[in-house]
Amino acid sequence: MSIITDSNNTAANTNTVLKNDLLLRALRGDTLSRPPVWMMRQAGRYLPEYMVLRRKYDFFTRCQTPELVCEITIQPVDIVGVDAAILFSDILVVPQAMGLEVLMEEGKGPSLPMPIKSIEDFSRITVPDVSDKLHYVMDAIKLTKQTLNGRVPLIGFAGAPFTLLCYMVQGKGSKTFDEAKSFCFTQPEAAHQLMQMITDTTIQYLIAQAKAGADVVQLFDSWSGLLSPADFEIFAMPYIKQIVEAVKPHCPVIVFAKGSWYALEDMAATGAGIGVDWCIKPALARKLVGANTTLQGNFDPAKLMLSPAEIKKEVNKMIDDFGIDKYIVNLGHGITPLIPVDNAKAFVDAVKEYGAKN
Ligand code: CP3
Secondary structure, eight states: OOOEEOTTOOOSSOOOEESOOHHHHHHHTOOOSSOOBOOTTOSSTTOHHHHHHHHHSOHHHHHHOHHHHHHHHHHHHHHTOOSOEEOSOOTTHHHHHHTOOOEEETTTEEEOSSOOOSGGGGGGOOOOOHHHHTHHHHHHHHHHHHHHTTSSOEEEEEEOHHHHHHHHHHOBOOSSOHHHHHHHHHOHHHHHHHHHHHHHHHHHHHHHHHHHTOSEEEEEETTGGGSOHHHHHHHTHHHHHHHHHHHTTTSOEEEEETTOGGGHHHHHTTTOEEEOOTTSOHHHHHHHHOTTSOEEEEEOGGGGGSOHHHHHHHHHHHHHHHOSTTEEEEESSOOOTTSOHHHHHHHHHHHHHHHHHO
16 A cells, blocks of 8 residues: 655644555545445444443533543544545534534434524524634544554545535424425525525635635535435535535545435536435446546445344445446445444455455
C-alpha cells in the first residue's frame, strides 16, 4: 500500500500521513488492488462497546463530548477493521443549531416538539454561525484525527436539505413524511426559503468539517426517494448541487440520496462520488453515472444476517459486478442493531480477501 502525504488536508493541527488512503484513491479514480470498505451507521448499536457508552450517556451528550465522539468513531476501525472512520454525530444537530429543539427518545427515534408548519415559524430559526453553535463537532473532528494518527481517513457528514426539512416539518420520523411533502407542495415558497437556510448552514458546516480535518464528507438524503423524479428536480437537486459545488474545493464529497436512482445522472454531474442502495443493478448505476464517477454501495443490510460464508459469496459477486476501480464497498443503507459483529467482520474481510485474490 502506498503512503502519501495528505497535502489537501487543511486542518491546522493535523499534518498526518495517511497510512490507509484507499478511500481517497477510490474517489480520485486510481487503479487499486481492492476497493475500500466502510459501512453506513458503522458506529452504532450492533457493537457491544457502543452499548456500554449508550447506557452511561444520553444521545446528545455522546454527540457533544469530543472524547466520547472520538471513542465511538474509532470503535468500528478497531473492532471490524473498516478502511474509513465516520464521525459519530447526527444529521439533526443542524436543525438544533438553527434553533429547533430536537429530542432523541428511547425506542422512538428523533422528535422535534415545535416543528415548522408555516412561514410564521421562521422567526424561531436562523442560519447560525456554525463555528459557534457546532464548535463541539469541529473539536471532535480534531481530536479524532489526532487519535487516528493517520490509520484511516475520517468521513464527516450532514443531512441534505430535503431530508432535514422532512424532520423539521413533520417533527418526527415517518415512513411517508406526508406532512413534510404537503408543506413543499402547498407552501413551496416557504419550503424553498427553509431549504435555502439549511443549505447556507450546511455549506458552512461541511467546509468547517473539512478545515477541522475531515478527509471526505457525505451528504445523506435519506428520504429523497419519497419524491417523484420531477419533484426531486424541484425540491432536492438544486440544494444538493449548491452544496457539492461549494464544498468540493475543500474535500471530496459523496452524495447518498436513498431511493433516488432516477437522479443518478444529474447527481454524478456535480462531480461527487455517488452512493446507491440495493434497488438498482450495478451495471445500470454505472451506465447512469458514467465512467468517471466513483460509486458506493449497495449491499442490503438485511443480508448481513446470512452466514459469514454466504456473506463472502455475495460480497464477491457485488465487487465482480461493480468492478474494483471507482468503487467503494458499503451497505445500501445503515447497519441495523441485530447484526452480529462477526457478520459485519465477514463483510469487511471478504473485501480484504478479494484484494488478496487479485
Ligand atoms: O454512520 C455512522 O456510524 C455515524 C453516525 C451517524 C448517526 N446518525 C448516529 C446515530 C450518522 C451518519 C447518522 C445519520 C442520520 N441520522 C441519518 C442519515 C442516515 C440514514 O440512516 O438514513 C438520519 C436519517 C438520522 C436521524 C436519526 N438519528 C434517526 C432516524 C435515528 C433513530 C433511528 C435509529 O437508527 O436509532 C437517529 C439516532 C442515531 N443516530 C443512532 C445513532 C448511532 C442511534 C441512537 C441510539 O439509540 O444509540
